[in-house]
Structures are given as C-alpha cells and as structure tokens.
Amino acid sequence: MATGNSHHRARLRSRAAPLLLVVMLAVLALTGLLRASRHDFVPPVARAAAGGGGNGNHTIAQRKILLDPDFTPRLPRQSALSLSLSQRNALPPRNADRFPRLPEGHLKVVLYVHNRPRYLRLVVDSLSRVDGIGEALLIVSHDGYFPEMDKIVQAITFCQVKQIFAPYSPHLFPDAFPGVSSGDCQGKDKATEKHCHGDPDQYGNHRSPRIVSLKHHWWWMMNTVWDGLEETRDFDGHILFIEEDHYIFPNAYRNAQLLVDLKPRKCPQCYAINLAPSDVKAKGEGWESLIAEKMGNIGYAFNRTVWRKIHAKAKQFCTFDEYNWDITMWATVYPSFGSPVYSLRGPRRSAAHFGKCGLHQGQGASNVCVDNGDAAVQLDAIDKVPNIKANWPVHIIQRQEGYQAGFKGWGGWGDKRDQELCLSFAYMHHFKDPSSA
Ligand SMILES: *[C@@H]1O[C@H](CO)[C@@H](O)[C@H](O)[C@H]1NC(C)=O
Ligand SMILES: *[C@@H]1O[C@H](CO)[C@@H](O)[C@H](O)[C@H]1NC(C)=O
Numbered sequence: 001m002a003t004g005n006s007h008h009r010a011r012l013r014s015r016a017a018p019l020l021l022v023v024m025l026a027v028l029a030l031t032g033l034l035r036a037s038r039h040d041f042v043p044p045v046a047r048a049a050a051g052g053g054g055n056g057n058h059t060i061a062q063r064k065i066l067l068d069p070d071f072t073p074r075l076p077r078q079s080a081l082s083l084s085l086s087q088r089n090a091l092p093p094r095n096a097d098r099f100p101r102l103p104e105g106h107l108k109v110v111l112y113v114h115n116r117p118r119y120l121r122l123v124v125d126s127l128s129r130v131d132g133i134g135e136a137l138l139i140v141s142h143d144g145y146f147p148e149m150d151k152i153v154q155a156i157t158f159c160q161v162k163q164i165f166a167p168y169s170p171h172l173f174p175d176a177f178p179g180v181s182s183g184d185c186q187g188k189d190k191a192t193e194k195h196c197h198g199d200p201d202q203y204g205n206h207r208s209p210r211i212v213s214l215k216h217h218w219w220w221m222m223n224t225v226w227d228g229l230e231e232t233r234d235f236d237g238h239i240l241f242i243e244e245d246h247y248i249f250p251n252a253y254r255n256a257q258l259l260v261d262l263k264p265r266k267c268p269q270c271y272a273i274n275l276a277p278s279d280v281k282a283k284g285e286g287w288e289s290l291i292a293e294k295m296g297n298i299g300y301a302f303n304r305t306v307w308r309k310i311h312a313k314a315k316q317f318c319t320f321d322e323y324n325w326d327i328t329m330w331a332t333v334y335p336s337f338g339s340p341v342y343s344l345r346g347p348r349r350s351a352a353h354f355g356k357c358g359l360h361q362g363q364g365a366s367n368v369c370v371d372n373g374d375a376a377v378q379l380d381a382i383d384k385v386p387n388i389k390a391n392w393p394v395h396i397i398q399r400q401e402g403y404q405a406g407f408k409g410w411g412g413w414g415d416k417r418d419q420e421l422c423l424s425f426a427y428m429h430h431f432k433d434p435s436s437a
Helices: 006-013 017-030 080-089 117-128 147-154 209-227 252-266 304-311 314-319 325-337 359-363 416-427
Strands: 108-113 137-142 160-165 239-243 246-248 270-274 290-294 300-302 342-345 351-353 394-396
Touching: 080 160, 108 117, 108 209, 117 147, 117 246, 137 147, 137 209, 147 160, 160 209, 209 304, 209 325, 209 416, 239 246, 252 270, 252 290, 252 300, 252 342, 304 325, 314 325, 314 416
Parallel strands: 108 137, 108 239, 137 160, 270 342, 290 394
Antiparallel strands: 239 300, 246 351, 270 300, 290 342
16 A cells, blocks of 8 residues: 555655654544543454354465463454444355356465556456456455445456455554553653553654554564455465556466466575565566565565465564564564575566555545556556466566665654554454353
C-alpha cells in the first residue's frame, strides 16, 4: 500500500520522517478520532480470525512452527462489523461455477488493497486482460471496510475470487485499540507527565493507527493466506502478491509461471520470483538474460518453504521499530537468513507501480489526492506475450543499494501493543485453544 508509493515514501524516508509522524499524529488528534473506550483483549480462538475452520491435513512444513511458550497470543475483542467481516472471510470463492477447475501448476494471486478505488479499478481492468488469469484463484485482502472497494471486487468475473478482510484493521476500530483509544499518548507526549498510555518509538513518537495499519495488514494477510484459509492451506505452489497500485501486464501470469519453473534450475539460491525490478521505477534492462537481484516489492511470489522461514522470524518482524513491512523485511528478516535473498525476474517488467497518491494522502477527507493513474503504463507488443526464454543465462546483481542489515528503522512501531498484536497474528492459526482440544 504506502509501501508501493515511492513519492510518499521518499519523503518519509528522509530525515524529516520523525517530524512528519508528529504532524500526522497532531492531525489525528485534531480530527477527533479519540473517543472513550479501552482496548480489550480476548484470547484468540483457533482459526477464528480468518474463519477457515476445519481440521486441515497439514503439510510437514506447516507443523514446523516455533511456538514461544512465554508468549500468550491475544487478539482484540471484535466489534459487530469486525465479526461480520470474519464471517465473510469464511465464504467460498466466487465464480467457481464459471472456473470450476484450477489446473496443476496454477498460482494463487493475492491482491492487497486499502482505499483507493480509482487505482483498484485500473488494476482489476489490467488483471482482466492477463493471459491465464482464469486458471488462478485471486484473493483480495482488504485493510478496512470500504463499500466502493467491496463493490469493485464483487464485480470481478474473469477468475475465481476470494475476498478477505483484515478483522483487526485499525480502520475498523474508531475508539479502541488497534485504533486510537482514550488515554493514548499522542505525538511526543511524555507518558509519565501526561498520564497517557503508549510506548514511544526510537524517535520519541507515539503510535498512529493509520501508519501502523500497513504493516499489520501485510502480516495478517501473510499469516492468513498461508496458514488460515481452507483454499490455500494445503497449496504447495507459489503465491503471487500484488497491490492496489500495481498495473499488471497481459504476460504477467505466464511469465511468473515460467520463472517459477526455471527457478530451481537457473537460480537455486533464489527465494522468490519478481514481476519487476526491485527499483520500482525501472523498466528492466532489456537484456537476453534472466536477472537475480534483491527481492523487490512489486509482484513477488514464493512458496510455503520460504513462508515458513519468514514466519519463523515473526519476533524480529514484529519488534523491529519500522512501520514499513518491506523495509522491515530487508533490514531484519532477510539478513537473518544467513545468505543473500535473491529473487529471479525477467529483463523486462511485467508489472508496474503507478499513481502519485501516497496511502496516507488518499485517506484524509481534508487532503484528498486526486490522481486517476491515467498516465499509467505504455505497453509494447512484447509485453503482451510471454517474453522469457528458458535458454537465457542468469545475471546476478550482487551488491545493491538500499535498506539492509544495520538500518535502524524509521520508527512508527514502538508501541508494545502493536508488537504484541503483530506477534499474535503469527500464532492465530496455530494456537491450540485448550477448551476445544
Ligand atoms: C491428507 O492428504 C493426503 C495427501 O494429499 C490424502 O491422501 C489424505 O486422504 C488426506 N487426509 C485427510 C484426512 O484429509
Ligand atoms: C520453495 O522454494 C525454495 C526457494 O526457491 C526452494 O528451495 C524449495 O525447494 C521450494 N519448495 C518446494 C516445496 O518446492
């Protein structure tokens, strides 16, 4: 979501980041989001969050989870809206009548969205023209409930569609954690002086629900699509992840399949495949070669083995004081794997980030960012057909700029409640409810 937006990010990544957080917190305080209510935790019931249900026939990889006996997962008490969304999460995919069989070797495609309907329309339109998309299961994961977003997804007819809503999104909790609850510290408040609640980040700033929602959503979604859904729990192929501001080229699905097939042979050290360069503005080199480079965040796909490795680093992911999920991955999770985390891609992109509105800009009523994404993307004929060759060599880009081990994080993620909620997501589909044993 915001992570895809380079403009907004470039600003937040500057040294002005802590100042910006303060301004955002101040704006939040003024918009009267603070209303009375205390956050209220209840222990999670196994699998309740995604509404998966059923005793899965779990793969070995799935059983190998690391449970910390000292950590008690707890999830916020759900509101009526949150509960109704959990129920929707349990519904079977739509369009199964039209697309009854998902063939061997198909990919699951997860599209994660927040609230930019203009963008989502473009993305869905681009997906409708993707060759092979009818073979995929498209899972749309929503951060918050927005009727217009819901309507766009419900109108999709070109493949099986499963909709899930993050039931603990801060956007669903107007007056309680994970939203803002009364008594929460704001900005650079000193908890002892103000008698307020919260832990500041490394720059002295208190949490902002709108900012933490991104990382919460990504982590909830990952845990849910890999471990919480009937439709994917036993899937041992690759899941491809895209966002609401990623334009998908007609050759994206077939290229992704080619890359997945070539990966074991061409790049055994690669963890994933990517539809675009890790430099989000780059179109690719155009060489007659595959490229292995650091993991990018536009159209990335990996399998359950890799997910288990990521899941095992839940504690690092959830306690690192950085509100962007991808910077968290680059700075803590990937470096902890012990070897470079390469991703395999083609020499021309099959997906592109578009749009100028940052996530936070798109949200506030007072500063609606108008951008139709119309300058979206120019497609050449070669982008409409599979354009990756099995006999190409692999060019490995070894040392790259960007976030890596040692980076301390931009902050925004210092509150223990966020860290514990995040960690609880890692447990929610594995937690054995003693009363149901
Ligand atoms: C578990 O999976 C295996 C292999 O996919 C299958 O043969 C078996 O019937 C499944 N068992 C149950 C209880 O679903
Ligand atoms: C999943 O991908 C990793 C990295 O490419 C690979 O090492 C592993 O063998 C794959 N696992 C399965 C079950 O295919």
